Amino acid sequence: MKKNLILFGILAASINFNAAVNHNLFEEIIFKTTKVANVKFSVNVTYSGNPLSGASVNVMQEGKNIGSAITNIKGTVTINIANYNGKLVSITTSLAGYQNNTIEGTTLSNGKSINISLTKGTSSATAIPESKVESIYSKSEDKVNKLEKKTAHHNSDTEKAHENTEKLNEQAKKTEGDVVSANEKTEAIRKKAEEAKKKAEQERENADNIRNEASKISTDAEKQISNTSNDRAKSAEERARLAREREKSLSLLEEEQATLKAEEEAKKAKKEQKKAEKEAKDETEKIEDEVKEREEEAKKEQKEAEKEEKEAKERAKKQEAEKKEAEKNQKEAEKDQKEAEKEAKVAEKEAKVAEKEKEADEKYQAELEKLKSSQSKIDKKRGKIDKDQKKLDKKIKKGKMDAEKAKGEQAKIDGKHSKLDKSQSKIDKKVKKIKKKFKKQ
Numbered sequence: 001m002k003k004n005l006i007l008f009g010i011l012a013a014s015i016n017f018n019a020a021v022n023h024n025l026f027e028e029i030i031f032k033t034t035k036v037a038n039v040k041f042s043v044n045v046t047y048s049g050n051p052l053s054g055a056s057v058n059v060m061q062e063g064k065n066i067g068s069a070i071t072n073i074k075g076t077v078t079i080n081i082a083n084y085n086g087k088l089v090s091i092t093t094s095l096a097g098y099q100n101n102t103i104e105g106t107t108l109s110n111g112k113s114i115n116i117s118l119t120k121g122t123s124s125a126t127a128i129p130e131s132k133v134e135s136i137y138s139k140s141e142d143k144v145n146k147l148e149k150k151t152a153h154h155n156s157d158t159e160k161a162h163e164n165t166e167k168l169n170e171q172a173k174k175t176e177g178d179v180v181s182a183n184e185k186t187e188a189i190r191k192k193a194e195e196a197k198k199k200a201e202q203e204r205e206n207a208d209n210i211r212n213e214a215s216k217i218s219t220d221a222e223k224q225i226s227n228t229s230n231d232r233a234k235s236a237e238e239r240a241r242l243a244r245e246r247e248k249s250l251s252l253l254e255e256e257q258a259t260l261k262a263e264e265e266a267k268k269a270k271k272e273q274k275k276a277e278k279e280a281k282d283e284t285e286k287i288e289d290e291v292k293e294r295e296e297e298a299k300k301e302q303k304e305a306e307k308e309e310k311e312a313k314e315r316a317k318k319q320e321a322e323k324k325e326a327e328k329n330q331k332e333a334e335k336d337q338k339e340a341e342k343e344a345k346v347a348e349k350e351a352k353v354a355e356k357e358k359e360a361d362e363k364y365q366a367e368l369e370k371l372k373s374s375q376s377k378i379d380k381k382r383g384k385i386d387k388d389q390k391k392l393d394k395k396i397k398k399g400k401m402d403a404e405k406a407k408g409e410q411a412k413i414d415g416k417h418s419k420l421d422k423s424q425s426k427i428d429k430k431v432k433k434i435k436k437k438f439k440k441q
Contacts, residue, residue: 039080043076044075044113052118055095059108066081067081089107090104090106098119099118101118162308165312179322182323194340197344204350364438392410
């Protein structure tokens with residue numbers, strides 16, 4: 001910016017020094033510009049290098065709208081302006097969800113292509129094209145009068161730059177401390193999260209052990225009562241195993257999910273240079289060395305100070321980035337900790353449920369054990385009756401027993417079976433009642 005101010009002064013001095021030649025030159029340039037009648041130019045609107053459709057482009061001159069259009073799907077719009085007078089215009093581009101972008105003080109010409117990049121947000125941005133011939137011509141005399149004052153300000157700017165450098169260095173140190181503190185806190189949180197995860201794994205392992213222990217409880221009594229109970233138990237155990245595997249798979253899926261990428265937004269600089277401006281600048285080269293001699297020493301010191309200030313800003317920016325990264329890591333660690341603690345609670349709940357299931361199975365087996373002795377007595381009596389039946393059948397087959405007597409013996413055996421059937425029926429009813437009580441199939 002300071003370089004441009006110096007250049008303005010040089011140009012103005014050149015204009016005054018060569019008034020006879022330069023005044024006619026500028027008049028000719030302005031005359032040619034104002035004679036432009038119809039102008040057709042294009043505007044390309046983008047966001048992060050991608051075209052933006054539906055953007056509104058308005059061309060203003062002296063507070064009046066002289067042209068407007070909406071960009072197409074390629075982010076391009078062509079605008080025709082009739083009876084354009086060659087004076088400076090401003091171009092404002094707007095789109096919902098993006099910052100308005102205004103280019104101030106530019107001229108139009110046939111075939112001209114203007115590139116505009118929008119940024120997401122709600123504020124407005126204004127770009128003022130530099131080095132316009134009209135602007136230089138109208139402001140050059142005032143810039144030359146202020147040249148000496150601007151030179152005197154260099155020393156003041158240098159001192160301010162040194163002060164800013166010191167402040168930035170202090171800020172960088174403070175930020176560095178914040179980064180270290182945030183990293184330490186993040187590490188502590190991560191350790192806590194790891195402990196919570198270990199606790200969750202231990203609780204799940206305890207739950208599995210409890211379930212395994214419960215599944216190993218003796219089922220001899222139930223085997224005596226029903227030959228199909230083992231199959232049902234195995235089926236229930238298989239369902240429990242599959243349920244545990246599904247729970248583990250869901251936990252892994254949740255841990256693998258990830259979430260947030262940030263967009264990088266960049267602005268492209270716009271330059272507008274005209275041949276007339278270059279010619280005007282070339283004219284001022286004759287006196288440029290003389291002006292530079294008066295400023296060289298002060299500028300040198302100022303550049304050194306600005307370099308230090310820039311380095312300090314870069315250091316502060318780097319420290320700030322590290323601080324943000326540390327804070328981000330801290331938040332992620334806190335999130336992991338919460339997930340781990342949640343997982344630990346779920347695992348603890350599963351262990352309690354497994355413990356209750358084990359206690360219920362133990363009570364169920366205890367109830368069956370009470371019927372085991374009665375069932376054994378029935379089985380023994382049934383065995384003795386079967387032996388008596390075999391002996392009777394053998395005698396009847398050999399014809400060694402009277403028919404009436406054989407019938408009487410058979411009636412006794414059938415009576416014993418009938419009594420055992422009643423006892424067996426009572427046991428079966430008790431078994432059904434127990435299974436219903438403990439919700440067994």
